[in-house]
Amino acid sequence: MKTINKFFSSILIMFLGLSVVSCTDGNDWGLDSAFDRLFGVGEDDITVETTATTATVTFSAMSATKDSLYFVIEVSKDSLYDEIAMGGERAKVFGLNKEIRKSPVVLTGLDGDSKYYMRIKTMSDTKAESKWVYYKEGESFKTQAEQIFDEVLADDYTDSEVTLRWNAPADSVTNILVVQGTDTTDYVLTETDKAEQTHTFTGLTPLTTYTFIIYNGEAKRGTQTVTTSAAPPAASYTEYLDADIERFNQALMDEILSKAQAATGSGNVSVTIVFPADKTIEVIGDDTQSDPGALTVPDGMSVNFFGRGGGETPVLRLLKSIDIAGSHNFITFQHLKIVDDGSGANYLINQSKACTVDKIEFTDCEVSGMKNTFFRLQGSEAKVINNLVIDNCLMHDLGSGYSFIHVDDNGNQAVYVNNIKMTNSTFWNICVTGKTFIYSEKVNMNSIYMEYCTFYNNNGSGQYFIDFNDKTYGPETFSVFNCVFGKTPDEATNKNIRAKIEPEVVNSYCASDFYKSKGFPNITILDYTSDKLFVDPANADFHFISGTLDNSGAGDPRWWPAAE
Known part of the structure; x- marks a missing residue:
C-alpha cells in the first residue's frame, strides 16, 4: 500500500510541475527560449485588404494589455529584409507610439495603385523584441487605384x-x-x-x-x-450657338450671314454653324407669320450644320423643310439627329425654286420621321445637285408619299441629281407605303454608288427599288459593293430596277425575303429570311446572327462583330 501511495504521489507532483511550466500568462506573448526574445506573429496568418489609400492588416495576435506588449508594422515601396534598417526613405512605420496592440489594424496614408512590402515585429517595454516577420515571405501587396478626378462632363x-x-x-x-x-x-x-x-x-x-x-x-x-470630339468643318466663318438655344429661325440664319460677310468682306461666304450637345432645337423659317415657312439657306452661302460632341447628339426638330434656293458650293449636315416627330416638316428638302448646289452631304447623322420623304426635287425651274452624299448615317421611318430620293419633273433635264453616293449607312422602314428607294423621272445621272450599306423593309409594295421611269434612262455607272439587303414589304415581283444599265454587284447579299434580287446580278441570295439573318430587325438591331454573314465584310460596319 505504501508503495502504491508513493507511486500516486510521484504522479501528482509531476503534473503539478507541468502545470507550473505551462501556465504562462497569454498576454505575456511568450519568449523564444533560445534567444530570450518575444515570438513574432504567425507568418502564415498575415492577410491584407486594401483600398486606394489604406491597408487593413490582420495577423495572429492576442490583445496586449500586460508588459506593454505592442506591434510595429513597416511598409515600404522597396523590398524589405533583415539587413534593411527600419524607416527607409520610401517606407512608412506604424506603431512606434505603441498604439497597435491588437489585430486587425488599418494602415492609412498609403499611395494609390502602389506596390508595398510589409513586415511586423512584436515589441515590449520589458522583453526583447521579436524578429521581423515578413508578409508572404517577402512578397508585396498592391493598393487599389485612387481616383481624385471628377467625372468629365x-x-x-x-x-x-x-x-x-x-x-x-x-x-x-x-x-x-x-x-x-x-x-x-x-x-x-x-x-x-x-x-x-x-x-x-x-x-x-x-x-x-x-x-x-x-x-x-x-x-x-x-x-x-x-x-476629343470631331472638329467643326472648315469654313471662312464659324458660329457657335449658345448652349441655351431652343429655336433656330430665319432671323438667326440671316444674322449669321451678316456676321460672316462682315468678317470676310465678301458676299459669298462659307459658314459652319455649331449646335450645342444635349439640346433639341426647333428649326423654322420666318416664325413671325401665322403660317411660318421653310428655313432658307441664303443665296451665295455655303453652310455646314454641325453638332458638337461631348454629350448627346444635338437634335434638330424640323417644323418646316429646308429651302436651298440659289447657288451654294456645299450644304452639309454632320453629327446631328434630324427629326420630324409630327412637328409638320413632312420633308427635309422639298425644292421647287431654282437652285444649284455642288454638294449636299449627310455625315454621322440620324434622319427620321419625315412623312412624305427625305429629299425631293419638283417643279419646272432648274435645279441641279451635283453630289448627294450619305455616309455613316441611320435613315429610317420616313417617306409614305414619295420615294426616298425623288426627282419628278416629268423628264425636265434641267432638274436632276448628278451623283448619288451612299456608304457605311443603314436604311430601314423607308417608303413602305410610298414609292421607290430612288426615283428619277426620265432624267439621267452620272453615277449611283452604294458601298457597305444595310437595307431592310424599304420600298412601296409593287414598286421598283430604283426607277428611272423608262429603261432608256439611268446612271452612266452603277455600283453596289459590300451591301446587305433585308426584306422588302411586297411579295415577289418583276419590278426590280428600271434603268438603262444593271448595277455592278460585288460581295453583296440578300435575304430570301428581299424580292428585288433579280435587279442585282451576281448578288448572293441566302436561303433564309431576314429574321434569321439579323438579331432583331423589327427593333433596328441589324447585327448578324452568328454563323450568317458575320465574317462577310458586307453591310454597314457598325453591325459587324467586335474585333477580338
Missing part, C-alpha cells in the same frame, strides 16, 4: 481642349502626365492649378484619345481617359 471637352477637375488639397498633387499613344507629356501643376483644383489642356487633336494621370510625386492619384 459634356461641357468639359471640345475638339481641341479638355478641362479636368479634381478633389484634393493643393499640397497633395504635383503634376499630370498626358498620354496619347506612345507620346507622353508631363505637365507640372501651377500653384493656381492646385488652388483652383482644375486645369484646361489646349491644342489637342480632334477625335483623339488622351489619358490623363494625376500624381503626387511618384504616387498615382487618379486617371481619366477622354476622346
Whole structure:
C-alpha cells in the first residue's frame, strides 16, 4: 500500500510541475527560449485588404494589455529584409507610439495603385523584441487605384481642349502626365492649378484619345481617359450657338450671314454653324407669320450644320423643310439627329425654286420621321445637285408619299441629281407605303454608288427599288459593293430596277425575303429570311446572327462583330 501511495504521489507532483511550466500568462506573448526574445506573429496568418489609400492588416495576435506588449508594422515601396534598417526613405512605420496592440489594424496614408512590402515585429517595454516577420515571405501587396478626378462632363471637352477637375488639397498633387499613344507629356501643376483644383489642356487633336494621370510625386492619384470630339468643318466663318438655344429661325440664319460677310468682306461666304450637345432645337423659317415657312439657306452661302460632341447628339426638330434656293458650293449636315416627330416638316428638302448646289452631304447623322420623304426635287425651274452624299448615317421611318430620293419633273433635264453616293449607312422602314428607294423621272445621272450599306423593309409594295421611269434612262455607272439587303414589304415581283444599265454587284447579299434580287446580278441570295439573318430587325438591331454573314465584310460596319 505504501508503495502504491508513493507511486500516486510521484504522479501528482509531476503534473503539478507541468502545470507550473505551462501556465504562462497569454498576454505575456511568450519568449523564444533560445534567444530570450518575444515570438513574432504567425507568418502564415498575415492577410491584407486594401483600398486606394489604406491597408487593413490582420495577423495572429492576442490583445496586449500586460508588459506593454505592442506591434510595429513597416511598409515600404522597396523590398524589405533583415539587413534593411527600419524607416527607409520610401517606407512608412506604424506603431512606434505603441498604439497597435491588437489585430486587425488599418494602415492609412498609403499611395494609390502602389506596390508595398510589409513586415511586423512584436515589441515590449520589458522583453526583447521579436524578429521581423515578413508578409508572404517577402512578397508585396498592391493598393487599389485612387481616383481624385471628377467625372468629365459634356461641357468639359471640345475638339481641341479638355478641362479636368479634381478633389484634393493643393499640397497633395504635383503634376499630370498626358498620354496619347506612345507620346507622353508631363505637365507640372501651377500653384493656381492646385488652388483652383482644375486645369484646361489646349491644342489637342480632334477625335483623339488622351489619358490623363494625376500624381503626387511618384504616387498615382487618379486617371481619366477622354476622346476629343470631331472638329467643326472648315469654313471662312464659324458660329457657335449658345448652349441655351431652343429655336433656330430665319432671323438667326440671316444674322449669321451678316456676321460672316462682315468678317470676310465678301458676299459669298462659307459658314459652319455649331449646335450645342444635349439640346433639341426647333428649326423654322420666318416664325413671325401665322403660317411660318421653310428655313432658307441664303443665296451665295455655303453652310455646314454641325453638332458638337461631348454629350448627346444635338437634335434638330424640323417644323418646316429646308429651302436651298440659289447657288451654294456645299450644304452639309454632320453629327446631328434630324427629326420630324409630327412637328409638320413632312420633308427635309422639298425644292421647287431654282437652285444649284455642288454638294449636299449627310455625315454621322440620324434622319427620321419625315412623312412624305427625305429629299425631293419638283417643279419646272432648274435645279441641279451635283453630289448627294450619305455616309455613316441611320435613315429610317420616313417617306409614305414619295420615294426616298425623288426627282419628278416629268423628264425636265434641267432638274436632276448628278451623283448619288451612299456608304457605311443603314436604311430601314423607308417608303413602305410610298414609292421607290430612288426615283428619277426620265432624267439621267452620272453615277449611283452604294458601298457597305444595310437595307431592310424599304420600298412601296409593287414598286421598283430604283426607277428611272423608262429603261432608256439611268446612271452612266452603277455600283453596289459590300451591301446587305433585308426584306422588302411586297411579295415577289418583276419590278426590280428600271434603268438603262444593271448595277455592278460585288460581295453583296440578300435575304430570301428581299424580292428585288433579280435587279442585282451576281448578288448572293441566302436561303433564309431576314429574321434569321439579323438579331432583331423589327427593333433596328441589324447585327448578324452568328454563323450568317458575320465574317462577310458586307453591310454597314457598325453591325459587324467586335474585333477580338
